[in-house]
Amino acid sequence: MSQFSVSERAAASGAMSQTRAPYFVRKKKGITPRTIAILVFLSICALFFCVPLYVVVVTSFKTMDQIREGAIFSLPTIWTLEAWDHAWNQACSGIKCEGLKVGFWNSVFILFPSLILSISLAMVTGFALALWNVRWAGAFLFLLFICAFVPFQIIMYPLIVMTTTTKIYGTLWAVAVIHAVLAMPVLTLIFRNYYKDIPTEIMSAAMMDSGSFWRIFFEIIVPMSGNILIVVLILQITSIWNDYLIGVTFGGLSGQPMTVNLANLITISTGTTNYAHNMAAALLTAIPPLVVYFLVGKLFVQGVTAGAIKG
Amino acid sequence: MLKSILGGVTAALMLSSAASATDLIIYHNWSSGPEVAALNVLKAGLEAKGHTWTDIAIPHDTGSNVNLMNLVTGGTPPNVFLESSPGVYRDLIGLGLGRPLTEFFTEQGILEHYPTSVVSSITVDGEIMKIPTAIHIDGMAYYNMDVAKAAGVDPASWNSLDAMFADFQKIRDAGYIPIAIGGQQWQVGYLTHALAAATGGPEFYNGLYGAEPDPSVIDSADMRTLLETLRRFQQEADEGSVNREWNVTTNMVITGKALMQIHGDWMKGEWTAAGKVAGTDFGCVQIPGAKAVPVTVDSWGILGGQPADVDAAELDFAAVVADPQIQADFSAAKGSTPTRLDAPAEVLDACSTEVLHILEDADHQVPNPHSTVDADWQNSIWDVVFNFWSDPSMSVDDAIAQIQENYDIILG
Numbered sequence: 001m002s003q004f005s006v007s008e009r010a011a012a013s014g015a016m017s018q019t020r021a022p023y024f025v026r027k028k029k030g031i032t033p034r035t036i037a038i039l040v041f042l043s044i045c046a047l048f049f050c051v052p053l054y055v056v057v058v059t060s061f062k063t064m065d066q067i068r069e070g071a072i073f074s075l076p077t078i079w080t081l082e083a084w085d086h087a088w089n090q091a092c093s094g095i096k097c098e099g100l101k102v103g104f105w106n107s108v109f110i111l112f113p114s115l116i117l118s119i120s121l122a123m124v125t126g127f128a129l130a131l132w133n134v135r136w137a138g139a140f141l142f143l144l145f146i147c148a149f150v151p152f153q154i155i156m157y158p159l160i161v162m163t164t165t166t167k168i169y170g171t172l173w174a175v176a177v178i179h180a181v182l183a184m185p186v187l188t189l190i191f192r193n194y195y196k197d198i199p200t201e202i203m204s205a206a207m208m209d210s211g212s213f214w215r216i217f218f219e220i221i222v223p224m225s226g227n228i229l230i231v232v233l234i235l236q237i238t239s240i241w242n243d244y245l246i247g248v249t250f251g252g253l254s255g256q257p258m259t260v261n262l263a264n265l266i267t268i269s270t271g272t273t274n275y276a277h278n279m280a281a282a283l284l285t286a287i288p289p290l291v292v293y294f295l296v297g298k299l300f301v302q303g304v305t306a307g308a309i310k311g
Numbered sequence: 312m313l314k315s316i317l318g319g320v321t322a323a324l325m326l327s328s329a330a331s332a333t334d335l336i337i338y339h340n341w342s343s344g345p346e347v348a349a350l351n352v353l354k355a356g357l358e359a360k361g362h363t364w365t366d367i368a369i370p371h372d373t374g375s376n377v378n379l380m381n382l383v384t385g386g387t388p389p390n391v392f393l394e395s396s397p398g399v400y401r402d403l404i405g406l407g408l409g410r411p412l413t414e415f416f417t418e419q420g421i422l423e424h425y426p427t428s429v430v431s432s433i434t435v436d437g438e439i440m441k442i443p444t445a446i447h448i449d450g451m452a453y454y455n456m457d458v459a460k461a462a463g464v465d466p467a468s469w470n471s472l473d474a475m476f477a478d479f480q481k482i483r484d485a486g487y488i489p490i491a492i493g494g495q496q497w498q499v500g501y502l503t504h505a506l507a508a509a510t511g512g513p514e515f516y517n518g519l520y521g522a523e524p525d526p527s528v529i530d531s532a533d534m535r536t537l538l539e540t541l542r543r544f545q546q547e548a549d550e551g552s553v554n555r556e557w558n559v560t561t562n563m564v565i566t567g568k569a570l571m572q573i574h575g576d577w578m579k580g581e582w583t584a585a586g587k588v589a590g591t592d593f594g595c596v597q598i599p600g601a602k603a604v605p606v607t608v609d610s611w612g613i614l615g616g617q618p619a620d621v622d623a624a625e626l627d628f629a630a631v632v633a634d635p636q637i638q639a640d641f642s643a644a645k646g647s648t649p650t651r652l653d654a655p656a657e658v659l660d661a662c663s664t665e666v667l668h669i670l671e672d673a674d675h676q677v678p679n680p681h682s683t684v685d686a687d688w689q690n691s692i693w694d695v696v697f698n699f700w701s702d703p704s705m706s707v708d709d710a711i712a713q714i715q716e717n718y719d720i721i722l723g
Contacts, residue, residue, distance in 0.1 A: 170385060
């Protein structure tokens with residue numbers, strides 16, 4: 001909607017002053033050598049970045065005998081799904097050879113509680129800090145800002161002790177809660193900055209109608225948060241799914257996410273390496289965030305631009 | 312405190328046949344096919360004693376095992392852990408969770424069956440703390456027998472590095488790369504200490520990589536020989552060597568592009584995975600003319616401060632690992648060499664037999680630095696030799712000066 005209003009305004013201003021006219025003329029120029037050059041250059045760049053992906057995909061369908069020959073760009077002589085089946089169903093993480101699917105479900109069970117916890121908390125906090133008269137709000141924001149720069153490694157031991165005393169260390173819950181806690185500073189800042197731009201008129205009207213913090217939050221703020229929710233959701237899904245360090249530190253015996261299984265499969269110092277299995281496993285681990293990107297990627301861009309273009 | 316634990320242990324040992332089944336949490340970093348097969352040998356042995364095996368695998372190998380210590384801090388320590396770094400054992404002792412095994416091993420009369428390098432690898436500050444489970448020699452030359460035949464050379468006949476280098480032109484003329492080298496920091500580091508043992512012998516090696524390094528060896532004739540030999544190897548490395556994984560390098564030899572590779576003998580796993588047989592398809596010899604070989608010993612540790620029944624179960628695990636038959640089966644599955652010189656020979660392949668034969672000589676072996684030396688010191692040596700390797704203009708004197716400087720900072 002905001003994009004439309006912007007182009008409308010541009011059109012209006014273009015009509016008003018003749019100096020802006022070239023904007024529209026340029027569009028009709030058609031294909032020039034320059035655009036061709038740019039297109040060719042961009043295609044080459046895209047191909048360049050696709051080469052590693054090509055190698056990964058192709059290798060995952062090869063047999064180990066062919067991989068040993070070393071021609072990494074050649075197509076498989078025999079296409080086989082063996083590596084994919086192995087990675088999903090039989091890959092060993094230690095003595096348990098149940099494949100990546102165990103870690104996949106662990107990752108899923110970490111993802112959902114963590115998403116709900118982090119986003120709901122950050123939304124409420126961001127709303128309160130942006131639109132309510134909170135005492136020390138400035139100092140609190142500054143503190144959050146500082147917290148966003150504290151590396152996880154520094155507070156690892158205190159966090160382990162805290163999760164141990166709350167008896168969740170070594171479970172999926174520990175991983176989920178730690179993710180939520182560590183994401184809080186950045187997410188709160190994002191929500192706070194988004195809500196800050198809600199027109200004061202809306203808030204004043206809402207205050208006159210009810211004045212209840214929670215009612216305003218659920219009936220006005222939440223419905224208005226669609227764009228920013230998509231942005232935060234994508235950020236969080238990617239970071240939680242791809243995380244290794246928190247999973248390996250707090251997962252203990254049973255709560256290890258998929259990335260830890262993947263690392264077990266691939267980090268081999270003195271054992272044999274099956275590259276086909278490794279590639280298939282890496283792709284399997286990378287697919288869920290990719291799917292999310294494809295499904296809501298367009299909304300992500302909308303969300304970002306909605307935040308970028310003010311008024 | 313210690314006495315009461317020991318008292319409890321002996322009581323538990325006497326009752327071990329009647330001991331209740333205990334669940335042991337086993338922490339390790341093995342996931343590849345042969346490794347899992349080998350773990351299953353141990354698991355079967357543990358289950359035969361009536362215990363159960365709960366597995367936790369986390370990739371590590373950092374020299375100061377953060378994940379293990381996280382589990383300990385989190386209050387969920389494993390009972391048994393695969394760990395060679397002495398620092399971890401010192402940390403555990405500091406936490407009251409160390410479990411010395413000197414008494415156990417002497418009572419069972421196992422120590423005299425271990426090669427000397429194994430005994431020094433499992434000793435931390437005078438006490439035996441680890442249970443050795445597998446041996447690898449860090450610098451073995453594995454060569455492709457077909458290529459050797461085609462090039463008309465016999466690696467088994469080389470009795471010095473000079474004899475080896477002298478044949479290189481012949482190999483190149485026949486169209487093969489004489490030696491495949493993977494140019495990664497840790498591989499160069501391993502090659503360095505393998506060559507230190509080979510060219511300098513145990514005394515020099517222990518001066519550099521012992522529990523208490525001797526600064527006088529840093530600027531010595533042996534050190535110069537070592538660095539010059541390293542330079543020689545670097546110049547022989549092929550074009551693709553930079554940052555190449557060891558497996559890929561091994562596969563150059565397996566597929567017959569190169570004659571041989573000098574590396575840890577876990578590379579046998581790659582040969583076996585490719586369906587090749589030791590002694591017919593490929594041969595293995597120590598570095599030609601070696602004065603000593605460095606021995607990597609993969610070891611388990613067990614958790615101290617446990618109730619008597621858990622402690623007894625942990626010692627059962629130790630007994631399983633040390634059993635000669637299990638040692639042989641384990642090695643056959645993993646592609647390593649048994650830690651016991653008296654392991655039954657019929658399951659061993661040509662390379663393991665050769666390794667055990669070498670290790671019969673008590674003076675011809677030294678422990679891998681990882682199991683003895685300060686991790687910072689070892690890393691600093693790796694840094695310097697890798698810089699030396701990567702920069703052909705760096706002189707031997709520069710390298711020695713840098714190592715000297717690091718010594719003063721870290722250990723001086």
